[in-house]
Amino acid sequence: MGYSIAIDAMGGDGAPQVVFDGIAEFIKTHPDTKANFLVFGQENLVKPFLIPSLAKHVTIHNAEEVVTGETKPAAAVRMGRKTSMAMAIDAVNNGMAEAVVSAGNTGAFMALSKIILKTFEGIDRPAIPALIPSDKGCTLVLDLGANIECSAENLVQFAVMGSVYMRTLMNIAEPSVGILNVGSEDLKGNQVVQAAANFLRDHPLVNFYGFVEGDDITKATVDVVVTDGFTGNIVLKAIEGTVRLFARQLKKSLSENVLSKLGALIAQPSLASFKRFVDPRLYNGAMFLGLRKIVIKSHGGTDGVGFATAIKVADELVQRNVILDLQAGLEGIQ
Amino acid sequence: MGYSIAIDAMGGDGAPQVVFDGIAEFIKTHPDTKANFLVFGQENLVKPFLIPSLAKHVTIHNAEEVVTGETKPAAAVRMGRKTSMAMAIDAVNNGMAEAVVSAGNTGAFMALSKIILKTFEGIDRPAIPALIPSDKGCTLVLDLGANIECSAENLVQFAVMGSVYMRTLMNIAEPSVGILNVGSEDLKGNQVVQAAANFLRDHPLVNFYGFVEGDDITKATVDVVVTDGFTGNIVLKAIEGTVRLFARQLKKSLSENVLSKLGALIAQPSLASFKRFVDPRLYNGAMFLGLRKIVIKSHGGTDGVGFATAIKVADELVQRNVILDLQAGLEGIQ
Numbered sequence: 058m059g060y061s062i063a064i065d066a067m068g069g070d071g072a073p074q075v076v077f078d079g080i081a082e083f084i085k086t087h088p089d090t091k092a093n094f095l096v097f098g099q100e101n102l103v104k105p106f107l108i109p110s111l112a113k114h115v116t117i118h119n120a121e122e123v124v125t126g127e128t129k130p131a132a133a134v135r136m137g138r139k140t141s142m143a144m145a146i147d148a149v150n151n152g153m154a155e156a157v158v159s160a161g162n163t164g165a166f167m168a169l170s171k172i173i174l175k176t177f178e179g180i181d182r183p184a185i186p187a188l189i190p191s192d193k194g195c196t197l198v199l200d201l202g203a204n205i206e207c208s209a210e211n212l213v214q215f216a217v218m219g220s221v222y223m224r225t226l227m228n229i230a231e232p233s234v235g236i237l238n239v240g241s242e243d244l245k246g247n248q249v250v251q252a253a254a255n256f257l258r259d260h261p262l263v264n265f266y267g268f269v270e271g272d273d274i275t276k277a278t279v280d281v282v283v284t285d286g287f288t289g290n291i292v293l294k295a296i297e298g299t300v301r302l303f304a305r306q307l308k309k310s311l312s313e314n315v316l317s318k319l320g321a322l323i324a325q326p327s328l329a330s331f332k333r334f335v336d337p338r339l340y341n342g343a344m345f346l347g348l349r350k351i352v353i354k355s356h357g358g359t360d361g362v363g364f365a366t367a368i369k370v371a372d373e374l375v376q377r378n379v380i381l382d383l384q385a386g387l388e389g390i391q
Numbered sequence: 392m393g394y395s396i397a398i399d400a401m402g403g404d405g406a407p408q409v410v411f412d413g414i415a416e417f418i419k420t421h422p423d424t425k426a427n428f429l430v431f432g433q434e435n436l437v438k439p440f441l442i443p444s445l446a447k448h449v450t451i452h453n454a455e456e457v458v459t460g461e462t463k464p465a466a467a468v469r470m471g472r473k474t475s476m477a478m479a480i481d482a483v484n485n486g487m488a489e490a491v492v493s494a495g496n497t498g499a500f501m502a503l504s505k506i507i508l509k510t511f512e513g514i515d516r517p518a519i520p521a522l523i524p525s526d527k528g529c530t531l532v533l534d535l536g537a538n539i540e541c542s543a544e545n546l547v548q549f550a551v552m553g554s555v556y557m558r559t560l561m562n563i564a565e566p567s568v569g570i571l572n573v574g575s576e577d578l579k580g581n582q583v584v585q586a587a588a589n590f591l592r593d594h595p596l597v598n599f600y601g602f603v604e605g606d607d608i609t610k611a612t613v614d615v616v617v618t619d620g621f622t623g624n625i626v627l628k629a630i631e632g633t634v635r636l637f638a639r640q641l642k643k644s645l646s647e648n649v650l651s652k653l654g655a656l657i658a659q660p661s662l663a664s665f666k667r668f669v670d671p672r673l674y675n676g677a678m679f680l681g682l683r684k685i686v687i688k689s690h691g692g693t694d695g696v697g698f699a700t701a702i703k704v705a706d707e708l709v710q711r712n713v714i715l716d717l718q719a720g721l722e723g724i725q
Contacts, residue, residue, distance in 0.1 A: 190636065244461070247621060270624075286573070287622065290605070291572075294606040302609035303637045
């Protein structure tokens with residue numbers, strides 16, 4: 058049976074071009090997809106991008122207004138359900154679509170999603186999680202930017218959500234959870250991480266490891282790393298930047314002289330397996346974890362390939378019925 | 392003319408063994424050094440490590456007490472000048488030594504240094520800076536963990552110190568300064584970074600660029616990146632962890648099969664130039680920037696090679712007369 062994914066055509070640096078490129082790319086790489094796309098945007102701006110090959114997968118819905126990168130979250134909420142972003146979210150709320158994807162303003166997208174779709178019981182604020190490559194495969198880190206300032210209670214809720222995510226989506230039996238800090242000793246850090254650690258030490262739903270440090274993310278010391286959205290966002294981008302610097306330097310190293318070029322040529326197939334790790338477009342698409350529906354945020358600066366990856370994340374989460382699993386994990390135990 | 396460097400023999404995970412290994416390694420790799428070492432520690436524990444080859448470079452000074460990893464900064468201060476850490480710092484204060492090195496408890500080392508040695512005029516708290524590799528060479532990031540919670544005024548002072556550091560020590564004419572944030576737009580972030588940015592926009596001593604993101608560190612968007620010690624410490628370690636993961640994965644990639652092994656062998660000389668970047672021991676030794684004397688903190692978990700690097704940093708800063716330059720830069724303009 059088919060299903061629909063709602064798309065905000067007006068969000069992101071390259072909208073609406075990049076959004077349509079992304080839909081086209083997704084359809085090309087997933088020819089058997091059962092997904093249709095409800096695309097929300099200013100009709101006169103969006104229509105020209107509806108090329109014939111897309112027409113049978115895409116329906117366009119006119120939105121009078123647009124949330125820009127400069128719109129404050131409260132202002133986006135006041136604009137009501139006239140913006141392409143709010144209309145796309147509303148399509149999920151009223152059952153027209155199973156998931157919504159936007160590359161627009163993160164704060165506005167979060168505020169609107171929270172108001173229209175609501176959070177699970179016991180969760181005050183959604184968080185953005187990401188799976189970061191590590192020696193064991195990957196570590197779930199959250200929050201990556203949805204909540205700039207967090208209370209100890211927020212961090213505790215992130216720990217619970219991260220545990221449920223790794224248990225239900227990654228099949229890890231008792232995921233261990235660490236709080237990101239400047240040292241692993243119990244005395245380290247500020248009051249928020251101290252208080253959160255105190256709550257988690259006796260928490261019935263969380264297998265709490267204790268504090269972890271920045272390098273524990275890639276060392277896979279724990280399955281889930283919890284932090285506030287300020288630190289998390291900066292750390293994620295610093296890791297991405299480091300990987301890209303490393304890749305550039307390596308490329309330079311391997312093209313220094315004839316001998317190293319030959320070496321690079323011979324090692325090519327092995328290095329190719331490495332490249333995936335370096336392409337941030339292949340990691341695009343972050344879920345707002347804690348909402349009652351599937352809401353996917355794409356990087357604002359991505360291209361069509363990146364936006365297609367965000368659609369793929371939405372599509373997979375729809376197919377895996379992730380919301381039912383999360384709800385069972387989070388609310389089944391209240 | 393010779394000079395002395397004061398060493399806390401009791402700080403760090405492997406003390407005093409690692410400390411003496413570090414001194415021996417430094418002397419071996421710098422046979423012409425003019426530095427002597429005043430080593431402070433519990434005599435009965437330290438004496439056995441004074442092997443004959445070290446005797447002409449090292450004098451041991453008995454300290455009755457020790458600051459451990461668990462000692463809170465206030466407690467370390469109350470212990471007075473009986474600890475090896477406080478005595479080593481005091482040796483710099485009374486002119487016996489030109490610099491002090493410890494791998495011990497960061498909070499205690501900072502608190503004692505501040506009380507005994509004082510900060511420059513206009514600087515409330517010292518910061519730990521580090522030069523992080525980037526496309527342009529390196530980016531100075533501070534604070535990396537000396538100050539877990541920072542006010543806007545602290546961040547402004549870090550911006551001034553970072554500018555002076557890059558101008559006087561790295562010969563960069565008008566170093567650009569960015570504040571680390573979750574986005575580059577003016578509206579982003581918490582109140583502390585917002586207020587700091589407002590101060591810096593019209594600051595006469597700082598070439599302020601604006602907000603930068605996590606990946607701007609390795610992209611060399613600015614010369615100096617300012618952040619609080621909580622975020623800075625976690626980011627530094629996340630970058631280190633990523634480089635190490637990348638190195639491990641690369642090694643695995645290049646040893647997958649006969650062909651890639653051959654490729655790796657041929658590319659070896661090029662890859663070697665890369666290794667330095669990956670070895671955190673070669674980056675050990677962080678200055679407490681803002682103090683009136685040279686104070687160098689070594690990683691607590693380092694080995695002899697790492698401790699020797701921290702000594703080398705101290706030695707170079709003594710030879711470059713860095714304190715005079717910093718004082719001229721910071722106070723000459725008051």
